[in-house]
Amino acid sequence: MMDIRIFLSLAVVLFTIGVYGVLTRRNAVGILLSIELLANAVNLNLVAFGHFGAGAVGQVFALFSVALTVTEVIVGLAIVVLLYRTRQDITVDLASEMSR
């Protein structure tokens, strides 16, 4: 039962859900949540491959990824806060005014 494909499939499903979230969410924080799903799916992959042959390197990269994701969340949230302060709204549709 310890088949790598199970973990990979789980990651794919998580990733797919995350993608769907990014595609459909209109709220900036909502999108950030979906992105967390994506990142988590990737981490799961890294750890799975580490367990099935690559060794500690898998975890090292997962840790790198975690750190990057955290940074991204920080900056993303800062932008959200900024967005809110200037516009009183964080619906990303309205951010499309940059195309005008």
Place this chain on the structure above:
Amino acid sequence: MLANIALIVLCAWTVVSAFFVVASKNLVHGVFWLAAMLLNTAVIYIALDAPFLASIQVILYTGGVITMMLFGVMLTLRQSGTIIPNPSQHSPGRATVAGLFGLTMLWAIWTTPELAAMTPTTSGSADEIGKLFLGQYMIPFEALSVLLLAGMIGAIVLARKGDA
């Protein structure tokens, strides 16, 4: 056998919580579903023989990130007592694309013989991870620390009150 059942339940529960991250109408609920999903993943890490990473996951993610998310939600959507909306734009096209992506990936995973041949080994201890970080991956590690610092400063600068 029991382990297998437990794993399947775990996986199913992970998928369900992930689904509600995306599907919940209340944003705060969404954040908590994400926390649940992250904790589930931490358990899976343990199952994958990576307890160190699991602890990081719990501390950093479920502790730090979720707090920050809540913080962000509360800061920006200060409607007390009501449901904080999490509007979505559901469309069949988007669902199809996401679904097709998943199916393609699954197809790839289950048709690749190399994957089937893989057997579990050890994941490596915290010891080994530490040596790798301060040895082979020294420079990326340091660069990452600088990036974190920059992200922190950037966040402060961006979110600072006053002349934004």
Place this chain on the structure above:
Amino acid sequence: MIFPILSFIVATPALAALLLVFLPDEAKTAIRAISVAASAVALAGSIYVAQAVMALGPAQFHFHERYPIIPSLGINYIMAVDGWGASLMLLTGLIIFAGSVASTTLENRPREFYIFLLGLVAGVFGVFVAQDLFVFFLFYEIAVLPMYLLIGIWGSTGKVESKGPFAWAMNQLDVGGKEYAAMKLTLVLLGGSALILAAMLGMYFAGGHTFDMGELAKASIPPNLQWWLFPALWIGFGALAGLFPFHTWSPDGHAAAPTAVSMLHAGVLMKLGAFGVLRVGMVLLPYGARDWAFTVGTVAVINILWGAMSAMAQKDLKYIIAYSSVSHMGVVLLGAATLTVNGWNGAMFQMFAHGIMTGLFFALVGLIYDRTHDRWIPHMGGFANIMPFIAVFFTIGGLSSLGMPGTAGFVAEFLVFLGAWQGPHAWWAVPGAVGALITAVYVLRGIKDIFWGAGPPPQFAALPDARGAERVALVVLGTALIVFGVWPRLILDLIDAATPLYLSAIVATQAAGVTP
């Protein structure tokens, strides 16, 4: 080590521009002094180089400098000058000196203006002395690009009615505006640059992975390839030289540009294009030149007549001069296409003569425009009564442009026509000469309408004549026109000694068979 005079001349304006960057905006006197001093140094250096080359033998290259830049790609910083380069350096020195002196009256952001102007000049000098195609191209772009800002910021806006089958397009584009003019000029020239770059790379790969122009001249690039590369260079460089039908940036651009920019652009930059066609296109691709000569010459003839006829119908002073530039650059291209010694001498001399003449013209037009804030000739008349100095020099410039003996224009046109007659397509000379006649018609009519007649209109009655610095610019250019017209050998000896060597490769191709 020998003093690197060529790099020094190229660097002087560039360094002066750099110095200006660190000056405060308010120090207008210092800004002007530095700019004029830098261009005076460049002029003095050019004169020194010209006479030294004359003494050392204008047929060979002198003042070599060579430093590798990217050795693995065969890119070197090579500077050297022979008679051709020296004569055009002298032209550049004269024009930039007159131009920066004439611009001392500019009040709107003089610092930035001079920075761009001097940067541009450094590029122009560089093109004339660079012997490495890559560096040549680099300098070429340095010279061309500041034009966008110089016109876009300091230019003036006119109005053009939207008519004809493409009125819809004109409505969309604000035709006549300075931004439009700057944009059109830059886009057309960049389009040309893209072609040049492509051809350059073709030469690089076919010519033994070198950009050294001396080695490329010796490399035997296959005639078939040359047949494809030459038109790219011809159109690419030609776009800058006002080649028909890619010349329409010139009238709008020159009309919109401020005085010194028009002077430099028509006076020197258009020559870069013609020089590129001649020095890179024809000298390095002799087979291409031979096979395309008929097309080049015929289009040049169209250029001459087209420019002259279009100039005749203009009522805007700057447009007249701009179209006349198109016409006169046709003479340069015609001379180049003749593939004869006289034709090439004439082409080089015409670059020189037309550079000075058109520099003078644009300086004068600028002076008139500064005073009247009007370029519409029907509004003018009788200006000779209030600005006799300007009238005299306008007449001198006009006479040179119509090829009056005793001015440099005559020598150039006569040599080109002589070359054309000796070449394989003698008939080219006839429309060329007719172009000179048409020039006589529109130039003298313009002089009559602007300067002759009883008194200026009342709103212009109190306008002053040219003043101190402006007079210096006019006298420098006007005197040069006459001196080089009366005794052309001052320049022609420099050019003539180098021409046969450049031409020899093409002469050799005449004997070879036809390109399939």
Place this chain on the structure above:
Amino acid sequence: MNLFNAGLVAVFAPLVAALLLFVVQPIRYNRHLAGGLSALGALASFAASLTLVALRMGGDPAPAIYESTWLPEAGRSVATIGMHLDGISASMLVVVSLVALCVQLFSLEYMETEPDADFGRYFTWQSLFLFSMAALVVAPNILQLFAAWELVGLCSYLLIGFYYKKPSAARAALKAFWVTKFADLGLLIGLLVQYGAVGSVGWDPATVTAMQATGSVATVVAALYFLAVMGKSAQFPLHVWLPDAMEGPTPVSALLHAATMVAAGVYLIVRAYPIFLAAPSVMLAMSLIGGFTALFAALIAINQTDIKRVLAYSTCSQLGYMVASLGAGGLFGGYFHLATHAFFKAMLFLSAGSVIHAVHSNEISHMGGLSRKMKLTTFTFITGAAALAGLPGLAGFFSKDQILEALLEATEHNTLYWAPFLMCLATVGITAYYMSRVVFLVFFGEPSEHAHHASEGGIAMWAPLLILAVPSIAAGYFGSAFLRLTGIEGEFHVNHITPVGGLAFALAFGGIGLGYALNVLKLGAGLGTALKPVADFIEYGAVDRAWLAGYRYGMLALSRGFAWTDRYIIDGLLNAIGASVLSIAEWVRGLQTGRVSDYVYVVMIGVVCLAAWSQLVSLAGGVQ
């Protein structure tokens, strides 16, 4: 003083004066200095020219040539610049500098009323003209001749446009320049043809032999050169600029448009005569056009009411004589007539100037009865008119006789020469008629109210008239010396009256008699009036208007077409490309919604496609 130095002084003395005047403003603005310097330049030039003649008369008959390379071609010389000093150029220099000197002296007083600046400007151009003309005369090859030829055209333009504030003067200046410039295309292209064929722009025997060897080249070249001559020397139908050129000050008309500049065309033929001789068909055309111009212009002169225009048409007519003569092989006659005509026509013009100065009008009807008030001017004008009409004993008689002789002789070789001969012969009578008309109307009869206060000018005005009167009367008797000096083959006898001469003599007297009958006795008064519309139609209705229409409806309309096409088609296409790019960009821009999820949507579509493709490839056996 040797030949070289004398030549240098003759050519460059006026240039020094001109440059000083042009560059140094205080000199130009000081009328004493300006006039004096200019006249001094002319005087020096005249003295040097006389020296030249003296040296030539005594010395070696071969031409002395001093030249230096002007245009190099691969180290060789395309053309030289320098001086070609022989009898012809020396004699021409004397004529030019003498007339110029007289004209400049005359101008000192005539132009007195001009402001200082204009006065200085006038003398600057006068000096520049004298230099240009001298450079033309001594040119060692056709290129230098062409260069100087254009320069004298420039001076003509500047001097016709001297009163540039007057629209009619401005127009006349442009017209003169354009018409001659058009004709000069012939000279320019002829030079190219000649150089292309034989590699030389000279007229030396070797060049001419080479041209003859190349068949039709000589004919083409000669025809092209003749086109330029027609422009410069105002031959039909390019004569239209000369009458209008009378807008310039009268002394200018005397110097440029009567005596010297217009004769440059004839001088070119004289210089390049070997080339013309090699082209018999061009010679015949020359003769025909010259003869026709002589007759045509004389006919038009009959009805002019402006005294200067009468003289202008008579200049056209006399130039026609010269050209006709040269076309018939009468080199000496043509050249001799050039010289004598220069003297007496300059004198006529200056006398007319004196009259105009006195009555402040050009109109003949504003004059009349001036013989009582201006005795000296009356004398010189009548002398000049008589010389022009060809009365025996005066300069014009001898030279005109030479021409008619030459034409008659040419009929022996080619009967077509009868046409120019008869036209020239008829012109003798007509010339006598219109000149006597002017004399009777201006100097005799009842004075009009303008003429009441007329009086003779000062010494600066009458002295030049008297100086010019000497050669106008006596030049004919120096024909043999002239012949010897110039080295032209021919014979000349003062006291040998030929039958043709007698006939011409009779015609001249007939013309004068007719003039007396019509203008003094007022017989057949309606005749002139009846003929006037016809003459007017010929002149203004046909030739002039044809040129005007060609300019206005040909050139200007065409140029507007070009400009329109350039702006709205060629540039329009460029604009259309630009606008189309903008439109496409506008459309493409619609894809950029600015919504992150939309971008991710598109990215995901791409990812799915890529993933599916790579999966399919690997299932099919991988990429080999």
